[in-house]
Amino acid sequence: MSYLEDSSKNGDPVRPGEQWFFYWKTSAALWESRILQFQPHEVVFIPLYWGFHAESATEWDFGRIQPERDILRLTQLLTHHGRKFCWILPLTPAPFLPNGGVPVPAARVMSVNTEGVHLAVLDQEQKLNKMYSFFEPKVFQSFASFVKAFGSFLASSKIKASVWGAQFSYYQDGKNISFMEDRSLAFEQGFSRYLKKNNPNGNDLTETKREAQLKETFTEEVLSLFKTTAEAGLAPFWGGVQKIVALGAGPKETIERSFDGGKSQLEYTKDLFNHYVNHQWITSALLTQKEKKDSLERILGEHFGSREIAERYNYESYGAELTEEFRPFGVISLFGGRVSEQFQRLGLTAFLDKHFRWLYQRHEELEFTPEWIDVHHDKIKFFHGRDLDRTKFGQILKLFLMGQRILLDLEGLHPDLDKRLQIFLLENNLKMQSVNYLTTTNIVELGEGRFITFEGEKLLSEPQKEKFWQHIFRYLNLVQPELQMDDDVFSLWRIRGTTPHELSYLDVRRVNFYNPTSYKKIISIKTHKHFAFMRMIDPIKAQAKSTPDGVDVELLPNGKIALDFGHYEEA
Amino acid sequence: MLNLIYHFQTSQNQDEEFKPASYHVVYFFDDQGFIDRSMLQELSKSVPNADHQALTFLNLDDLKDFALRVSQELNAPDVQLISVQDYNIGLDGAKDLASFQSIFQKYGEKIINEAAQKKKGLFGKLFS
Numbered sequence: 132m133s134y135l136e137d138s139s140k141n142g143d144p145v146r147p148g149e150q151w152f153f154y155w156k157t158s159a160a161l162w163e164s165r166i167l168q169f170q171p172h173e174v175v176f177i178p179l180y181w182g183f184h185a186e187s188a189t190e191w192d193f194g195r196i197q198p199e200r201d202i203l204r205l206t207q208l209l210t211h212h213g214r215k216f217c218w219i220l221p222l223t224p225a226p227f228l229p230n231g232g233v234p235v236p237a238a239r240v241m242s243v244n245t246e247g248v249h250l251a252v253l254d255q256e257q258k259l260n261k262m263y264s265f266f267e268p269k270v271f272q273s274f275a276s277f278v279k280a281f282g283s284f285l286a287s288s289k290i291k292a293s294v295w296g297a298q299f300s301y302y303q304d305g306k307n308i309s310f311m312e313d314r315s316l317a318f319e320q321g322f323s324r325y326l327k328k329n330n331p332n333g334n335d336l337t338e339t340k341r342e343a344q345l346k347e348t349f350t351e352e353v354l355s356l357f358k359t360t361a362e363a364g365l366a367p368f369w370g371g372v373q374k375i376v377a378l379g380a381g382p383k384e385t386i387e388r389s390f391d392g393g394k395s396q397l398e399y400t401k402d403l404f405n406h407y408v409n410h411q412w413i414t415s416a417l418l419t420q421k422e423k424k425d426s427l428e429r430i431l432g433e434h435f436g437s438r439e440i441a442e443r444y445n446y447e448s449y450g451a452e453l454t455e456e457f458r459p460f461g462v463i464s465l466f467g468g469r470v471s472e473q474f475q476r477l478g479l480t481a482f483l484d485k486h487f488r489w490l491y492q493r494h495e496e497l498e499f500t501p502e503w504i505d506v507h508h509d510k511i512k513f514f515h516g517r518d519l520d521r522t523k524f525g526q527i528l529k530l531f532l533m534g535q536r537i538l539l540d541l542e543g544l545h546p547d548l549d550k551r552l553q554i555f556l557l558e559n560n561l562k563m564q565s566v567n568y569l570t571t572t573n574i575v576e577l578g579e580g581r582f583i584t585f586e587g588e589k590l591l592s593e594p595q596k597e598k599f600w601q602h603i604f605r606y607l608n609l610v611q612p613e614l615q616m617d618d619d620v621f622s623l624w625r626i627r628g629t630t631p632h633e634l635s636y637l638d639v640r641r642v643n644f645y646n647p648t649s650y651k652k653i654i655s656i657k658t659h660k661h662f663a664f665m666r667m668i669d670p671i672k673a674q675a676k677s678t679p680d681g682v683d684v685e686l687l688p689n690g691k692i693a694l695d696f697g698h699y700e701e702a
Numbered sequence: 703m704l705n706l707i708y709h710f711q712t713s714q715n716q717d718e719e720f721k722p723a724s725y726h727v728v729y730f731f732d733d734q735g736f737i738d739r740s741m742l743q744e745l746s747k748s749v750p751n752a753d754h755q756a757l758t759f760l761n762l763d764d765l766k767d768f769a770l771r772v773s774q775e776l777n778a779p780d781v782q783l784i785s786v787q788d789y790n791i792g793l794d795g796a797k798d799l800a801s802f803q804s805i806f807q808k809y810g811e812k813i814i815n816e817a818a819q820k821k822k823g824l825f826g827k828l829f830s
Contacts, residue, residue, distance in 0.1 A: 241793075246709060247709050248728065248786055248793075249789075251793045251796070253799060258798050259798055261793070261794070386731060387731075387736070390735070392733070
């Protein structure tokens with residue numbers, strides 16, 4: 132069974148995608164047959180509709196009263212059939228749940244976005260789920276009570292499956308917005324109490340910016356309160372927190388999805404690729420069968436499928452060495468820099484979008500685990516000095532010593548860290564080469580490792596900053612086929628090791644192309660004497676032909692194709 | 703069908719500056735999608751004393767003039783205006799797609815674009 136084969140049937144409200152199982156949407160008598168519809172290798176994710184288990188604000192039923200709440204029986208069925216499973220506990224309003232998951236007695240005030248609009252989301256069955264404020268004190272009381280009861284239930288039932296906390300957000304106007312972001316009366320009252328508590332002598336909020344910052348801090352603190360409560364109450368089972376972007380969940384998307392034409396495949400695809408680049412996990416649970424079709428269905432199955440799910444939830448890891456299994460391929464990682472948008476301001480993301488589109492990813496944090504370090508060894512890593520503390524800086528230096536390529540914008544770097552860098556260079560007897568072109572750049576080499584620092588501040592106002600990046604990437608010598616195609620054609624690369632029959636190649640790279648538009652598209656791939664076209668795979672409404680420079684592809688509307696290239700060293 | 707959701711903001715002191723009451727465009731869309739913001743900003747210039755960048759108008763009549771101007775530009779027969787407050791009331795009562803779609807009919811204030819109505823041929827009038 133290939134991991135790329137997605138077993139979930141689109142349009143199934145009980146199994147709405149990403150291996151989720153909505154137990155409350157079907158009769159308990161049908162659970163067994165529905166569970167068997169998952170592929171045996173797939174981990175089953177069970178989102179907890181905590182409001183569904185409420186008998187009162189503080190009394191919870193796990194099957195004593197209603198069979199559809201009997202999650203012990205559900206786990207017994209899963210175990211009986213040898214299925215791996217885990218729980219997903221919403222730590223914010225959950226767009227796929229009625230009331231956002233909040234029990235009816237606590238659902239008092241609807242969440243409101245910054246434009247004053249109540250948050251309501253159309254689900255897969257075209258029902259309107261209204262989101263209720265998590266700033267209402269009764270919601271927290273109820274949540275804490277549920278966590279305690281659920282923890283006791285898990286312990287007494289000896290269920291060992293892990294519980295993941297989930298923080299949901301939607302994507303609108305180029306931004307990810309948490310479902311915790313709220314401007315309801317409940318939020319304003321909570322904020323007022325927060326201000327009084329932290330500033331008993333009064334707070335002068337005449338400055339709009341200051342007020343916005345404080346509201347953000349307050350929101351973060353409440354978000355953290357829900358997280359720590361869940362973490363403490365479910366400690367033996369706690370798997371961690373996943374941030375999940377719900378496709379189709381924004382207020383504008385609710386309006387758009389209500390039109391006859393709905394939100395277009397192209398717009399969903401753009402969102403999905405944006406989430407990929409930003410390393411954000413998604414759920415397609417809200418999308419209808421009509422919405423989740425053609426290109427979108429293929430992209431979800433091929434790049435957000437069970438293998439990626441297993442990786443994301445730490446059930447499996449690709450490992451350091453390339454194997455014969457294809458894995459996602461990228462060449463660059465950007466860390467932090469989001470708040471200040473430093474990488475955009477430096478012109479770096481614009482450069483990457485032009486030359487390494489969808490071959491880079493942005494991460495909030497450096498995940499400094501042995502598995503992560505191994506899997507991402509070859510990626511060039513960018514950091515912004517302002518984001519670094521002593522620990523992170525030490526980790527970056529270790530990555531360099533391991534032979535990795537690091538680029539650091541010195542803007543905002545703490546003087547102590549700068550001093551530490553100088554000591555590190557002296558201690559290791561490392562020579563620094565300086566280059567002055569548009570800004571000051573220092574290069575340190577150690578075996579395969581490169582440590583490049585530059586003064587980003589000087590680049591900010593530099594009109595020719597693109598030239599700086601051209602020089603940097605020429606020095607880094609990244610070898611990659613060149614793609615010439617429209618902005619509305621989407622591609623993702625994968626890589627694998629060679630088989631015994633392919634010894635002449637260093638590795639094999641597969642590029643998947645998708646055309647979610649209603650127009651024919653032409654793509655030209657230039658291999659630049661480093662790649663040999665091997666084969667095309669699963670063309671749908673597409674054809675490819677070899678040219679002296681590489682390959683030309685014709686993609687009809689909703690067409691897709693994958694091409695394999697053998698990577699070799701130039702003789 | 704064109705729809706405009708607007709937000710009424712009472713007068714306030716912001717950053718030590720007095721801001722008069724205003725009507726702010728939140729969402730402007732038809733059944734094909736959201737109207738391009740730069741186009742809306744350009745068309746808002748037909749209304750004096752408005753904040754064209756932020757799409758904010760000093761009174762409801764100005765907002766209606768702007769909405770009508772957009773409907774004329776897009777040759778739409780009418781445009782429905784609904785305040786965020788009314789939209790929220792509609793959302794509170796809606797349960798599914800059908801009831802969500804009816805919010806605009808139920809709570810919106812329709813402004814007719816006479817010019818587009820006149821342009822309708824015999825068949826258009828018969829089937830409208």
